[in-house]
Amino acid sequence: MNSTQIFINGQWVSPANGRVLDMVAPSTGEKIGTIARGTAADIDMAVKAARRAFEGPWGQMAAVERGRLLSRLGQKILENEDELTALEALDTGKALKLARNDIKAVARYFEFYGGAADKLHGETIPFLNGYQVMILREPRGVTAHIIPWNYPAQMFGRTLGPALAAGNAAVLKPAEEACLSCIRLTELAAEVGFPDGAINLVPGLGEEAGAALSSHPDIDLISFTGSPEVGILIQKSAAENHVPCVLELGGKSPQIVFADADHGKAIETIVAALVQNTGQTCSAGSRVLIERSIYDQFMTQLSRRFKNLRAGPHEMDLDCGPVISRVQQERVLGFLERARADNIEIAAQGEVHAASSDGGYFVPPTLFRLVPRDHELAREEVFGPVLAAIPFDDESDAIRLANDTDFGLIAGVWTDSGARQMRMAKAIRAGQVYINGYGAGGGIELPFGGFKKSGHGREKGFEALREFTVAKTVVFNHG
Numbered sequence: 001m002n003s004t005q006i007f008i009n010g011q012w013v014s015p016a017n018g019r020v021l022d023m024v025a026p027s028t029g030e031k032i033g034t035i036a037r038g039t040a041a042d043i044d045m046a047v048k049a050a051r052r053a054f055e056g057p058w059g060q061m062a063a064v065e066r067g068r069l070l071s072r073l074g075q076k077i078l079e080n081e082d083e084l085t086a087l088e089a090l091d092t093g094k095a096l097k098l099a100r101n102d103i104k105a106v107a108r109y110f111e112f113y114g115g116a117a118d119k120l121h122g123e124t125i126p127f128l129n130g131y132q133v134m135i136l137r138e139p140r141g142v143t144a145h146i147i148p149w150n151y152p153a154q155m156f157g158r159t160l161g162p163a164l165a166a167g168n169a170a171v172l173k174p175a176e177e178a179c180l181s182c183i184r185l186t187e188l189a190a191e192v193g194f195p196d197g198a199i200n201l202v203p204g205l206g207e208e209a210g211a212a213l214s215s216h217p218d219i220d221l222i223s224f225t226g227s228p229e230v231g232i233l234i235q236k237s238a239a240e241n242h243v244p245c246v247l248e249l250g251g252k253s254p255q256i257v258f259a260d261a262d263h264g265k266a267i268e269t270i271v272a273a274l275v276q277n278t279g280q281t282c283s284a285g286s287r288v289l290i291e292r293s294i295y296d297q298f299m300t301q302l303s304r305r306f307k308n309l310r311a312g313p314h315e316m317d318l319d320c321g322p323v324i325s326r327v328q329q330e331r332v333l334g335f336l337e338r339a340r341a342d343n344i345e346i347a348a349q350g351e352v353h354a355a356s357s358d359g360g361y362f363v364p365p366t367l368f369r370l371v372p373r374d375h376e377l378a379r380e381e382v383f384g385p386v387l388a389a390i391p392f393d394d395e396s397d398a399i400r401l402a403n404d405t406d407f408g409l410i411a412g413v414w415t416d417s418g419a420r421q422m423r424m425a426k427a428i429r430a431g432q433v434y435i436n437g438y439g440a441g442g443g444i445e446l447p448f449g450g451f452k453k454s455g456h457g458r459e460k461g462f463e464a465l466r467e468f469t470v471a472k473t474v475v476f477n478h479g
């Protein structure tokens with residue numbers, strides 16, 4: 001694999017300054033390779049290549065042909081599933097079963113958007129007599145994609161799938177902490193025959209390659225997933241150049257359990273939705289809100305399940321892996337220490353498996369009870385396997401508490417009452433609401449995105465195709 005190179009205009013080339021970054025396996029803390037450290041000069045070449053592709057063969061390709069290329073890439077990914085799974089697990093530390101799920105998901109993104117490419121219809125509008133009006137949906141042009149380290153492969157499909165299906169030419173800057181699968185996926189894309197410049201990949205640091213890409217004057221849209229802080233910088237860059245952006249910036253998503261819910265089913269899903277990817281999922285259900293009348297009983301059951309959770313290296317395929325880096329490990333442990341100092345009681349804690357390397361970035365899965373509503377554990381995104389339990393009094397208190405957050409990405413509601421299900425779904429300010437279920441990170445077909453600090457714009461499903469296109473109104477005066 002050309003992991004020290006960047007992909008521009010259909011060629012693997014060295015970055016202009018020839019520099020590299022070390023890649024470390026989170027399960028051991030050991031170096032596993034190097035990647036290119038792209039900079040502004042590389043980004044500029046990548047954007048120019050994308051512009052040429054957009055104005056050339058790629059831009060002129062029929063939608064059905066674009067769709068075929070995407071579908072072929074989906075197929076190719078499935079043919080290389082084992083290799084990609086191993087690479088993703090090694091690079092991110094995530095358990096093998098989750099990495100396999102991610103690779104199936106990225107294949108599915110390309111299948112879904114491959115099928116959708118020639119189904120993006122415009123509209124006609126009834127207007128004055130003697131007129132005919134058409135709304136064309138056109139690609140935006142050159143799209144910039146900046147993605148995080150938690151789901152590198154899935155993010156590759158989630159952001160590039162709709163952008164390419166809609167006919168845009170893309171420049172992707174993956175995260176410096178984990179991007180090996182993105183490099184391999186780009187190789188596979190080259191093999192299936194995307195025209196030169198349709199996809200360009202420039203790994204590098206956020207403040208170098210990332211900032212250069214988001215502030216480049218010749219891009220037409222920025223798609224960003226990452227922290228709220230960097231989201232602000234991205235929006236400032238977008239404002240400077242008057243381009244739109246699609247932002248997904250995380251959450252503090254609630255799982256709301258009413259007394260009449262199926263507790264067993266709720267507990268399994270709540271635990272899975274939190275520990276998936278070691279809590280490093282934007283849509284992790286990191287607050288569990290429990291009706292007071294069942295609080296003690298539910299916490300006893302939840303604690304029993306939590307105590308059995310195990311963290312360990314990716315190849316052991318346990319409930320949790322390591323977190324991504326030393327910095328992230330210290331950040332999550334900081335939350336645990338401050339909670340202890342604030343006398344917040346741990347209801348249950350899982351274990352780090354004894355066979356785990358001392359050099360790995362492990363954190364024990366931890367459930368906190370009776371977390372005060374204004375405590376940081378109830379308000380801030382920990383991005384680790386940490387769950388905050390909070391009791392509520394009644395339905396209106398549950399709604400107040402669910403919405404008492406700066407974020408609004410997703411929510412889960414557990415109740416058997418149909419009328420309450422509908423009232424809750426309407427009252428919660430979040431981009432996705434699940435009733436008696438929860439889909440952290442899942443659902444390629446389902447529009448996904450935030451309210452409030454969780455971002456704006458929608459990814460996944462057909463909504464993403466609307467983001468990556470723009471409406472053009474054409475008015476014929478035929479008399």
Ligand code: ADP
Nearest residue numbers: 147148174175176205206207210211226227230
């Ligand atoms: P996290 O805290 O989860 O690492 P970040 O928002 O820092 O999230 O990173 C998400 C993506 O944004 C990564 O690809 C990173 O390199 C990139 N990034 C970080 N800083 C900047 C920046 N100043 N401008 C553009 N991209 C950036």
